[in-house]
Each structure stands twice: as structure tokens, then as C-alpha cells.
Amino acid sequence: MSLKTFQFYLANLRPWLTLFAVIWLLGSLGLGWLVNSVLIIVGLIFLAPILAFFGFQWWLQRNLVADKCPVCTFEFTGLSNTNLQCPNCGEMLSVQNGHFHRIAPEGTIDVTAIEVSTKLLED
Ligand SMILES: [Zn+2]
Numbered sequence: 001m002s003l004k005t006f007q008f009y010l011a012n013l014r015p016w017l018t019l020f021a022v023i024w025l026l027g028s029l030g031l032g033w034l035v036n037s038v039l040i041i042v043g044l045i046f047l048a049p050i051l052a053f054f055g056f057q058w059w060l061q062r063n064l065v066a067d068k069c070p071v072c073t074f075e076f077t078g079l080s081n082t083n084l085q086c087p088n089c090g091e092m093l094s095v096q097n098g099h100f101h102r103i104a105p106e107g108t109i110d111v112t113a114i115e116v117s118t119k120l121l122e123d
Pocket of ligand 1: 070074086088090091
């Protein structure tokens with residue numbers, strides 16, 4: 001190892017060495033509780049994104065709705081309580097109670113009853 005790379009490694013290690021020195025110093029001064037609380041805070045900082053990730057997955061599982069387009073019966077997924085567009089036929093749909101509904105223009109009769117009967121036939 002040349003002197004230059006050694007200096008490079010030393011420069012990288014210095015913050016860590018300082019950190020360990022500070023922890024050791026605090027521990028030797030009977031301030032172990034301070035080290036522990038710092039470790040807990042650091043742990044929480046690392047855990048927070050993981051918890052947020054799993055929380056988001058849980059939220060997504062609760063809010064993801066897989067259903068068929070009421071117009072063309074193309075099956076896809078959407079988020080609950082949002083408006084979306086069918087990727088197959090381009091119909092604007094709203095997601096309510098775990099099912100896709102047409103955002104029917106005013107004056108159009110809802111076709112929910114027909115959708116239910118076709119589902120029963122498929123089963
Ligand atoms: Zn469609």
C-alpha cells in the first residue's frame with residue numbers, strides 16, 4: 001500500500017475513528033445511557049424508512065382494487081376512492097367500495113345491475 005492510498009483510507013476512516021473515540025469516552029465517563037439513547041435515535045432513523053415502506057405496502061394492499069372495467073371487462077388495478085381511466089377502452093372510471101364504476105355522464109342510466117348478473121353467470 002502506497003503512502004497516498006494509506007492517507008486516503010485514513011481520511012475516510014477518521015470520522016468513524018472519531019465517532020468510536022467519542023462513544024468510548026462517553027462510556028468510560030459513565031455516560032453509557034447517552035450512547036444508548038443516541039444508538040436508539042440512530043436506530044429509529046434507520047427504521048423509519050423501513051416502517052414507512054411496510055406501512056405504505058399495507059396501505060397499498062388495503063387501497064388497491066383489482067376489478068374489471070364495466071364497459072369492456074378489461075381487468076386491471078386502481079387505487080380506492082380515485083378516478084382513473086381504463087387502459088383498454090379509455091372510459092373514465094371511479095373506484096368505490098372495491099369496484100370500478102363508470103363516471104356516467106348526466107342522464108345516463110347506471111348499469112351496475114347488469115354487471116352483477118354477468119358476474120354470476122361466469123361463476
Ligand atoms: Zn374499459
